Amino acid sequence: xxxxxxxxGGAEMVAGPDEVREAIASLTEAESVKLKRxxxxxxxxxxxxxxxxxxxxxxxVAIHRVLENKRHWKPQKVDFVGFLGGVIASIExxxxxxxxxxxxPVLEADLHASNADGDEIPNAIQRAVDYRLTPEQLLxxxxxxxxxxxxxxxxxxxxxDALASLxxxxxxxxxxxxxxxxxxxxxxxxxDTAVRRMDRAIxxxxxxxxxxxx
Amino acid sequence: xxxxxxxxxxxLRTLFGNLxxxxxxxxxxxxxxxxxxxxxxxxxxxxxxxxTLLDAVRGFEQRKLHAARSAYRTRSxxxxxxxxxxxxxxxxxxxxxxxxxxxxKRVARITAKYRDLKELSDEDVQSALEDLMELxxxxxxxxxxxxxxx
Numbered sequence: 336x337x338x339x340x341x342x343x344g345g346a347e348m349v350a351g352p353d354e355v356r357e358a359i360a361s362l363t364e365a366e367s368v369k370l371k372r373x374x375x376x377x378x379x380x381x382x383x384x385x386x387x388x389x390x391x392x393x394x395x396v397a398i399h400r401v402l403e404n405k406r407h408w409k410p411q412k413v414d415f416v417g418f419l420g421g422v423i424a425s426i427e428x429x430x431x432x433x434x435x436x437x438x439x440p441v442l443e444a445d446l447h448a449s450n451a452d453g454d455e456i457p458n459a460i461q462r463a464v465d466y467r468l469t470p471e472q473l474l475x476x477x478x479x480x481x482x483x484x485x486x487x488x489x490x491x492x493x494x495x496d497a498l499a500s501l502x503x504x505x506x507x508x509x510x511x512x513x514x515x516x517x518x519x520x521x522x523x524x525x526x527d528t529a530v531r532r533m534d535r536a537i538x539x540x541x542x543x544x545x546x547x548x549x
Numbered sequence: 550x551x552x553x554x555x556x557x558x559x560x561l562r563t564l565f566g567n568l569x570x571x572x573x574x575x576x577x578x579x580x581x582x583x584x585x586x587x588x589x590x591x592x593x594x595x596x597x598x599x600x601t602l603l604d605a606v607r608g609f610e611q612r613k614l615h616a617a618r619s620a621y622r623t624r625s626x627x628x629x630x631x632x633x634x635x636x637x638x639x640x641x642x643x644x645x646x647x648x649x650x651x652x653x654k655r656v657a658r659i660t661a662k663y664r665d666l667k668e669l670s671d672e673d674v675q676s677a678l679e680d681l682m683e684l685x686x687x688x689x690x691x692x693x694x695x696x697x698x699x
Binding site: 352355356359360362363364365366367368369370371372373376377380391394395397398399402403416420424427482483485486489506507508509512523524526527528530531533534535537545548 | 573608
């Protein structure tokens with residue numbers, strides 16, 4: 336364990352590889368299942384932006400971030416599962432951002448282009464700034480759902496689950512979780528259990544990731 | 550509170566956030582019970598998670614070790630280069646190889662396959678000196694002479 340100066344001048348202990356290995360070895364079956372569920376959930380939501388992402392990949396990246404000291408685990412302050420949960424959430428945030436920002440490099444050879452008749456055609460840079468959609472893109476887009484259509488399809492998944500259906504319709508009206516719990520007289524556990532049923536139903540219906548919307 | 554037909558005030562990111570929160574808030578024991586109820590092999594899931602995480606630690610350490618080895622190689626090559634300057638003429642190069650073979654048993658063993666070092670072409674002599682330099686055969690000479698072999 337390495338010592339790191341704390342905000343008030345006191346030293347805080349940051350875990351190194353040995354402590355991380357020990358924490359992994361001590362994970363209970365329930366804690367491991369929770370980590371798996373967190374990582375799989377993040378991977379599922381990311382697949383819309385970063386195709387092919389899976390939970391194991393996220394777990395591995397989380398450990399690398401800890402060992403590379405991009406994230407400091409202070410065992411005396413936070414338990415390992417809670418800490419890794421936070422790292423998984425930050426990976427999801429970063430990858431979603433990068434997935435949207437991904438840009439293709441432009442090669443020098445792409446700068447001047449002409450067709451067989453010698454007529455100049457748009458080069459890579461011109462094509463990159465031309466926001467008009469190609470016919471293929473137009474076709475794909477016309478087949479994509481609107482957000483509203485997707486939300487209706489999701490709603491239909493809960494048609495036989497009264498509580499899930501009620502929670503979902505309140506979300507759509509912009510009601511937050513705590514207000515819903517209060518209005519429906521639900522405990523946190525009851526509310527979360529219903530929401531996880533919704534989560535499972537969505538993942539079961541679109542195992543490759545939720546569809547894109549236009 | 551009932552569903553209406555107005556456009557949603559929720560966007561997809563909010564929906565995802567709501568779904569994610571329900572797992573983050575849950576106790577591990579509740580999630581374990583749910584997974585078992587869904588017929589999942591939780592013992593296998595747990596074992597796979599531990600293997601994945603431990604593999605990641607091992608992978609990180611191996612990468613670090615590899616980087617340390619690489620840095621060490623770069624440092625030792627730089628040190629040898631500092632200690633050794635290839636003589637400029639063929640005669641000096643041959644003398645250096647002959648002297649080294651006389652003084653250093655390791656070099657003598659390597660050059661023993663040549664009956665007469667003088668019969669070697671300058672190209673062979675240079676190549677032999679470079680190999681010996683790479684093997685560190687002249688490190689002691691360099692250290693004895695301070696900053697080089699001259």
